Amino acid sequence: MLNLIDIPNANHGAQRGPGEIDLLVIHGHGEWVVDLNNDGGLGRGRIWHCTDWLRAIGLSVHAWCLPDGRIVREVDSWRKAFHARAFNRRSIGMEFAVPGVWTYDKLQRAWRTGHPAQLYTDLQLEAGVEWFRARAVEHDIPRAAASVRTHRQLDPGRKTDPGIQFPLESFVAEFTR
Ligand SMILES: [Zn+2]
Numbered sequence: 001m002l003n004l005i006d007i008p009n010a011n012h013g014a015q016r017g018p019g020e021i022d023l024l025v026i027h028g029h030g031e032w033v034v035d036l037n038n039d040g041g042l043g044r045g046r047i048w049h050c051t052d053w054l055r056a057i058g059l060s061v062h063a064w065c066l067p068d069g070r071i072v073r074e075v076d077s078w079r080k081a082f083h084a085r086a087f088n089r090r091s092i093g094m095e096f097a098v099p100g101v102w103t104y105d106k107l108q109r110a111w112r113t114g115h116p117a118q119l120y121t122d123l124q125l126e127a128g129v130e131w132f133r134a135r136a137v138e139h140d141i142p143r144a145a146a147s148v149r150t151h152r153q154l155d156p157g158r159k160t161d162p163g164i165q166f167p168l169e170s171f172v173a174e175f176t177r
Pocket of ligand 1: 026027028083151159161
C-alpha cells in the first residue's frame with residue numbers, strides 16, 4: 001500500500017493520451033539542497049527541500065520517492081512534466097531523494113565514485129517499484145526492462161543520476177516480475 005502525499009507543481013505541459021507514454025525514468029536528487037549560486041533566488045547557501053527546489057527552478061517530475069518510502073505526487077502522470085528534456089513527451093519520471101543535505105558537486109561526486117556506497121533505502125526502493133508497476137498498468141506500458149531507463153542512460157553526456165549506487169538490476173527485476 002503506497003503512502004501518497006500530493007504537493008502540486010504548476011510546471012507542467014500538455015495532457016497526453018493513451019499510447020503516447022512508453023518510458024519510465026528513474027532520477028536521483030538530494031533530499032535537501034544547498035543553493036550555492038542563488039539559483040532559487042532566496043539567497044546564497046539557503047537550504048531547500050527537494051520538492052520546493054524543483055518548483056523554484058521551473059522544473060517538475062511526476063513524483064518523488066522519499067527515503068522513508070512516502071511518495072509525493074506533483075504532476076498528474078497523464079500530463080507532461082519537465083524532467084528529462086527530449087524524453088518528456090513520452091515519459092513518466094520519478095525522483096528518488098537521497099537522504100541528507102547535499103551540494104550539487106558533492107552529490108555528483110558521490111554518484112560518479114560510488115562513495116558512500118549506500119544512498120537509497122530499502123523502503124524507498126520498494127515503494128518506487130510499486131509506483132512504477134502501478135503506472136505501467138495505468139498507462140498500458142509493457143512491464144519489460146526496455147520500459148525503464150535512468151536519467152543517465154537517456155542523457156549520458158550531461159547527467160549522472162541516480163548514480164552507480166542505484167540497484168537498477170534488482171529494481172528492473174522486481175518491476176518485470
Ligand atoms: Zn535526473
